[in-house]
Amino acid sequence: MKTLFWIIGLFALAVGLTLFAQVNTGYALLFVPPWRIELSLNVAIIALVVFVALLYGLLRIVAEITTLPLRVSAFRNRKRAETALRAEREARLAFFEGRYQRAERLAEEAMAASDNNDAFAVNAILAARAAHLMRDFERRDRRFEALLQRFGPTHLATAMTKAELLLDERRFPEAGKALEEARAISPKLTAALRLELRLRQREGNPDAVLKLLDQLARAEALDHEQLHRLHLHACLQKLRQQTLSAEELKEWWRRLPEEDRSQPQLVHALVDSYVNIGEPELARKAIEAALEKNWSSELAECYGTLKLDNGSLKEQLAHAENWLTLHSDDHRLLLTLGRLCRTKSLWGKAQNYLEASIAVQPTAAAHAELGQLCEMLERTEEANHHYRASLDLALAR
Helix, strand or coil: CHHHHHHHHHHHHHHHHHHHHHHCCCEEEEEECCEEEEEEHHHHHHHHHHHHHHHHHHHHHHHHHHHHHHHHHHHHHHHHHHHHHHHHHHHHHHHHHCCHHHHHHHHHHHHHHCCCHHHHHHHHHHHHHHHHHCCCHHHHHHHHHHHHHHHHHHCHHHHHHHHHHHHHCCCHHHHHHHHHHHHHHCCCCHHHHHHHHHHHHHHCCHHHHHHHHHHHHHCCCCCHHHHHHHHHHHHHHHHHHCCCCHHHHHHHHHHCCHHHHCCHHHHHHHHHHHHHCCCHHHHHHHHHHHHHHCCCHHHHHHHCCCCCCHHHHHHHHHHHHHHHHHCCCCHHHHHHHHHHHHHCCCHHHHHHHHHHHHHHCCCHHHHHHHHHHHHHCCCHHHHHHHHHHHHHHHHHC
16 A cells, blocks of 8 residues: 555656656856756756766765765674674573583683773683683683783672682682782672672681671671571681680670570580680689570580589589579480589589489490499499490490
């Protein structure tokens, strides 16, 4: 239908022009001394139209010829960009498929085919990751050198990737240097904080870990459960690695959140630290304070292993007997009472508590304690029986 309208329109235009030419009897006079040219107006109009058309065509030809090199260059650049983009897509797909050798080769092709800085960075980093996963660290490092030469030391993506891969290779000093570069570029980058946290954990640096956890907590980058677990692990590592004085331990413990101070595992590590520096009395007070807030059978058992003088031992026994009124079926507390009574030479009470502990739940420790007590009382047969029971339970674990 559209074509039909065009045909009708052209015929109508032709008829209109014919009628106009028939009624147009004017003429045009062109005077160029010494010549004088007289033309029909219709011929003059046609000549003018033809001249304009020829001039336009000539100008178009000249324009096409002069812009040909630019258009050829643009065409080549477009083809190169398409080739680079296709190679980059295929490289990414191969990388995620686990075909790292193909991914590296395609990424190199994309790097060679593109002059765009961002494309170069993406493909170089992809090639570096692929080489790293193939454990070809030399080729990976060559990619980082190429990135350094092109972008200098202020390229965040390069610094972050380099830090991550060097950390995976356990080259901690170099990873730390790369992280410093990343932090210099973006000081508040949460991903850099997370990466540094992994680095300090692997280095075994609990003080740095605790500092980073505080920063991540303020940035709300970790959920509460994960933050608490990592904080607890760092505190345990600090207590086990570092020898602090009694005052330093008390001050450090005071600054801990209440939630951490109620953790039996952490209290146990604190107690071990106090014992190691010859402060069992402070260890006793730490256990008592913790058990008043949060009962723990493990801490109750640890309470009975402290070596205290007679005065403190009496208070210790009184505390344990008070706890027994609330936790009468706690076999570890009964074991602790048996140990304390044996230390105080209360043989009868010690035997009763140890037998009660075994009745609630037989353990190798309770049988061993009762065997030692029977041996002290020269009840050899009973002692041997409990020693055998202790050995059987220990081997069955």
